Amino acid sequence: MALIVQKFGGSSVANAERIKNVAKRVVRTKRKGVKLVVVVSALGDTTDELLDLVGQITDRPSEREMDMLLATGEQVSVALLAMAIHQLGEKAISFTGPQVGIITDPMHTKARILDINTSRIEKALREGNIVIVAGFQGKTVTEEITTLGRGGSDLTAVALAKALRAKHCEIYTDVDGIYTADPRVVPNAQKLDVMSYDEILELASLGAQVMQSRSIEVGKKFNVPIYVRSSMNDTPGTLIIKETRKMEDVVVSGVALNQNEAKITMFKVPDQPGVAAKIFKVIADHGINVDMIIQNKTQTKTTDISFTVAKSEIKKALEAVRKAARSVHAGPVTSDGHIAKVSIVGVGMKSHTGVASKMFGALARKRINIDMISTSEIKISCVVPGNKGKEAVRVIHQEFGLGKN
Amino acid sequence: MALIVQKFGGSSVANAERIKNVAKRVVRTKRKGVKLVVVVSALGDTTDELLDLVGQITDRPSEREMDMLLATGEQVSVALLAMAIHQLGEKAISFTGPQVGIITDPMHTKARILDINTSRIEKALREGNIVIVAGFQGKTVTEEITTLGRGGSDLTAVALAKALRAKHCEIYTDVDGIYTADPRVVPNAQKLDVMSYDEILELASLGAQVMQSRSIEVGKKFNVPIYVRSSMNDTPGTLIIKETRKMEDVVVSGVALNQNEAKITMFKVPDQPGVAAKIFKVIADHGINVDMIIQNKTQTKTTDISFTVAKSEIKKALEAVRKAARSVHAGPVTSDGHIAKVSIVGVGMKSHTGVASKMFGALARKRINIDMISTSEIKISCVVPGNKGKEAVRVIHQEFGLGKN
Numbered sequence: 001m002a003l004i005v006q007k008f009g010g011s012s013v014a015n016a017e018r019i020k021n022v023a024k025r026v027v028r029t030k031r032k033g034v035k036l037v038v039v040v041s042a043l044g045d046t047t048d049e050l051l052d053l054v055g056q057i058t059d060r061p062s063e064r065e066m067d068m069l070l071a072t073g074e075q076v077s078v079a080l081l082a083m084a085i086h087q088l089g090e091k092a093i094s095f096t097g098p099q100v101g102i103i104t105d106p107m108h109t110k111a112r113i114l115d116i117n118t119s120r121i122e123k124a125l126r127e128g129n130i131v132i133v134a135g136f137q138g139k140t141v142t143e144e145i146t147t148l149g150r151g152g153s154d155l156t157a158v159a160l161a162k163a164l165r166a167k168h169c170e171i172y173t174d175v176d177g178i179y180t181a182d183p184r185v186v187p188n189a190q191k192l193d194v195m196s197y198d199e200i201l202e203l204a205s206l207g208a209q210v211m212q213s214r215s216i217e218v219g220k221k222f223n224v225p226i227y228v229r230s231s232m233n234d235t236p237g238t239l240i241i242k243e244t245r246k247m248e249d250v251v252v253s254g255v256a257l258n259q260n261e262a263k264i265t266m267f268k269v270p271d272q273p274g275v276a277a278k279i280f281k282v283i284a285d286h287g288i289n290v291d292m293i294i295q296n297k298t299q300t301k302t303t304d305i306s307f308t309v310a311k312s313e314i315k316k317a318l319e320a321v322r323k324a325a326r327s328v329h330a331g332p333v334t335s336d337g338h339i340a341k342v343s344i345v346g347v348g349m350k351s352h353t354g355v356a357s358k359m360f361g362a363l364a365r366k367r368i369n370i371d372m373i374s375t376s377e378i379k380i381s382c383v384v385p386g387n388k389g390k391e392a393v394r395v396i397h398q399e400f401g402l403g404k405n
Numbered sequence: 406m407a408l409i410v411q412k413f414g415g416s417s418v419a420n421a422e423r424i425k426n427v428a429k430r431v432v433r434t435k436r437k438g439v440k441l442v443v444v445v446s447a448l449g450d451t452t453d454e455l456l457d458l459v460g461q462i463t464d465r466p467s468e469r470e471m472d473m474l475l476a477t478g479e480q481v482s483v484a485l486l487a488m489a490i491h492q493l494g495e496k497a498i499s500f501t502g503p504q505v506g507i508i509t510d511p512m513h514t515k516a517r518i519l520d521i522n523t524s525r526i527e528k529a530l531r532e533g534n535i536v537i538v539a540g541f542q543g544k545t546v547t548e549e550i551t552t553l554g555r556g557g558s559d560l561t562a563v564a565l566a567k568a569l570r571a572k573h574c575e576i577y578t579d580v581d582g583i584y585t586a587d588p589r590v591v592p593n594a595q596k597l598d599v600m601s602y603d604e605i606l607e608l609a610s611l612g613a614q615v616m617q618s619r620s621i622e623v624g625k626k627f628n629v630p631i632y633v634r635s636s637m638n639d640t641p642g643t644l645i646i647k648e649t650r651k652m653e654d655v656v657v658s659g660v661a662l663n664q665n666e667a668k669i670t671m672f673k674v675p676d677q678p679g680v681a682a683k684i685f686k687v688i689a690d691h692g693i694n695v696d697m698i699i700q701n702k703t704q705t706k707t708t709d710i711s712f713t714v715a716k717s718e719i720k721k722a723l724e725a726v727r728k729a730a731r732s733v734h735a736g737p738v739t740s741d742g743h744i745a746k747v748s749i750v751g752v753g754m755k756s757h758t759g760v761a762s763k764m765f766g767a768l769a770r771k772r773i774n775i776d777m778i779s780t781s782e783i784k785i786s787c788v789v790p791g792n793k794g795k796e797a798v799r800v801i802h803q804e805f806g807l808g809k810n
Binding site for chain 1: 421422424425455458459461462463466467469470471473474476477480481483484485487488489491492498499501504525548550
C-alpha cells in the first residue's frame with residue numbers, strides 16, 4: 001500500500017469549518033487505499049495572537065521560551081483534526097513533533113532536523129490510523145522543545161516523506177500550484193504541471209515564495225517528489241521533481257518579481273585586494289543578508305559597489321555599511337528603496353543561447369532601464385525602477401510565450 | 406536553602422498584566438533566598454476557547470485527543486511566565502509536565518500520577534533558575550500526553566512539593582484563604598488561619614470547593630503543609646496541616662452550603678437483604694455518584710430509600726433508578742431538585758458532645774425543617790428546603806460563634 005504525506009498550512013485549518021474540510025479531503029484520500037501521514041500547521045491566527053501576548057510582556061523573549069510557546073499552535077491543530085476525522089468514522093491519531101521522535105539540533109527558533117525515528121508512526125499506520133503530525137517542531141536529545149523556523153511545517157512534511165519512504169509529499173496551500181508568473185500581475189499566467197527542484201529553489205530565492213527553500217532542498221537531496229496543490233479544489237497542482245531531459249525543452253519556466261529589496265551603493269571604495277571581503281564581513285557580522293552584488297570598475301583608483309538587501313533590514317544595513325565604509329576609507333553611501341527585481345528561471349537556459357539578450361531586448365523596447373544584472377546557470381535577474389516592475393514581468397512573460405492562448 | 410512550590414491558577418494568569426504581576430511576586434519570593442518551583446494553570450479563558458472549537462467539530466471527542474489539545478493551555482502559560490521573569494532580570498526556565506517526568510497512568514482526562522522524576526527540576530534549580538512547571542499534565546510510560554482532570558494543577562503542585570521535599574506548597578487563588586462560611590452568604594465569616602486536611606476534605610466534598618479533594622489527599626498522605634493564599638495581596642492565607650491537639654479546642658471550624666444536589670426517593674422497596682446492594686449497583690453501573698443515603702424503615706414489609714445526587718446528573722440518575730426499582734419490584738420513584746445541604750465541619754467534634762443537637766436546635770428555632778441527616782466523625786450534614794439554605798448557614802454560623810465580633 002502506497003504511503004503519502006500531506007501537509008496543510010495555517011490558512012487551510014484557520015477555523016472549525018476548514019478543519020472539517022481538511023478532514024473530509026484526508027478521509028477521501030485514505031479511502032482510496034493509501035497509508036496517510038498528515039502534517040498540519042497552527043490555526044490561522046494563533047501564532048499572531050501568541051506573539052501579541054509576548055509583545056505585552058517583553059521585547060526580547062528568550063528563544064527557548066518562544067519555542068515552548070509557539071509549539072503549542074500545531075499541537076492544537078493536530079488534536080482538532082484528529083477529532084474531525086474521528087467524527088467522519090475513520091481512525092486517526094495525532095502526535096507532536098517530539099512524540100514522533102523528530103530530533104533536531106538545539107538552535108531554538110531555527111532548529112535543523114538531525115534524525116527522525118519513524119517507529120511510532122509506522123506502528124500507528126499498521127494499526128490503520130491516519131497519522132497526524134504537528135509540523136514546525138521537534139525536540140533535542142535532551143528533550144528540549146524546538147521549532148524549525150519559517151516554512152518549518154513544509155520541512156516536517158518533506159523530511160517525514162523521506163524518512164517513511166513515501167511515494168510523494170503533497171503540500172496544500174491557497175494557490176492551485178506554481179504559475180509562470182503571479183496571476184495578479186500577469187492575468188494569462190499558466191499553471192506549471194511540472195518543475196525541477198532547482199527552478200523552485202531559484203524562484204523561492206527570487207521572491208515567488210511558494211515554499212521555503214529548505215524544504216525544497218531536502219526534497220532535492222533525497223529525491224522526494226513534491227506536489228504543490230490547492231486545499232480548496234481537486235486540480236492536480238504542480239509536481240516538483242528532479243530535472244529531466246524533457247524539461248530542458250522549455251527555456252524559461254517562469255518569471256518572478258521581488259519588490260521587497262532595496263539597493264545600497266558605496267561610492268569610491270579603494271580598489272585594492274581584500275577590501276570587498278572586509279566590507280562584507282562587517283555587514284555579515286551585523287546579521288544582514290545581502291542578495292545581488294555588483295561592482296562597477298571606474299577609471300580612477302576607486303570603485304563603486306552596489307548590492308541589494310531586504311527592505312525590512314535597510315536601516316540596520318545602512319548603519320553597518322557606513323561603519324564598513326569608514327573602516328576602508330570609502331566615500332559616501334546611498335540607498336534606493338524604489339527598485340524591483342525581475343527574474344526568469346528555467347533549466348533549459350543551460351542548453352539554449354540568447355536568453356539574456358532576449359530578456360534585455362524586451363525591456364529595452366518598453367524603455368525599462370536595467371540597473372543591475374545577476375545570473376546563475378538557470379536564472380537571470382534584473383533590477384529595474386520600482387514603478388516598472390509589474391510592466392517588466394508582463395513584457396518578459398509575453399516575450400517568452402509563457403501565457404495561455 | 407528552603408524549597409517552596411507555588412501554584413497560580415488560571416485567573417492569576419488571565420492576561421499579560423496578571424502574568425507580569427505573578428512574575429513580580431515570584432521574583433520577590435526568590436530574592437528572599439529560597440529555591441522556587443512555580444506551577445501554573447492555563448490562561449483564564451484558554452480552555453473554554455479550545456472547548457468551543459471542539460464543540461464545533463464533534464460532540465464526542467476522543468479523550469486522548471482532548472488531552473493533546475488541552476495540555477497546550479498550560480504550556481502557553483509557563484513560557485509566558487518565564488519570559489516575564491526574564492524581563493525582571495531573574496533566571497527562569499519552563500517545562501511541560503512530560504518534560505519534567507510527571508509519569509501518569511493512561512486514564513486520559515483523569516490520569517493519576519504514578520511517579521515524578523525530579524532530576525531535571527533539581528538540575529535547573531541548582532543552576533539558579535526559578536523553575537516553572539505546566540500544571541494539570543503528565544505523560545504515560547509510552548509518551549502519551551495525559552491530563553489530571555479537575556483541580557489537576559493543584560495536584561501537580563502538591564505532588565511536586567512532596568517529590569522535591571519542599572518546605573511547603575502555596576496555592577494562590579482569588580480568595581484570601583478558607584473561611585468559616587462563604588462570605589457572600591455570611592458577611593461576618595472569618596478567615597481561618599489553620600485547618601486540618603480532614604476538615605478541608607469534608608468541606609470540599611460538602612460543596613465549599615476551595616481545592617479539589619485529590620490534591621488535599623496527596624498533601625495529607627505525604628504530610629505536605631499547604632497554604633491557600635490570594636494572588637492579589639500579601640495576607641498569609643490558611644495553612645492546611647495534619648490535625649493537632651490544639652485544633653480540637655475548636656468544635657466547629659466552618660459551615661458549608663451545597664445547593665447543587667437533588668434528592669431521589671424510591672418508595673415501597675422490598676425490605677429484604679441484598680435489595681439495597683442490587684439497587685445501588687445498577688446506579689453505580691450508570692456512572693452516577695450518590696452522596697447521602699437514608700433508609701426509612703416503615704411498619705410494612707417495604708421500606709423507603711432516599712439519596713442525593715448531583716443536580717446535573719438528575720435525568721440520567723432517574724433513568725437508572727427507575728430501572729433499578731423495576732428490577733427489585735419496588736414502588737414509585739420521585740425526585741426533588743429544591744433542596745440545600747448545610748454542613749458543619751470540625752475535628753473538635755470527636756471530643757465534644759451535643760454538637761448535633763445544638764445544630765438541630767438552631768434550625769428548629771428558625772422553623773427550618775430537616776429532611777435528611779448524615780454524619781461522619783468530623784461533620785454533620787442536614788438537607789433542608791432549597792429556599793432555606795442560606796438562612797440555615799447563617800443561623801448555624803451564629804450558633805457556634807464563628808463570626809467576627
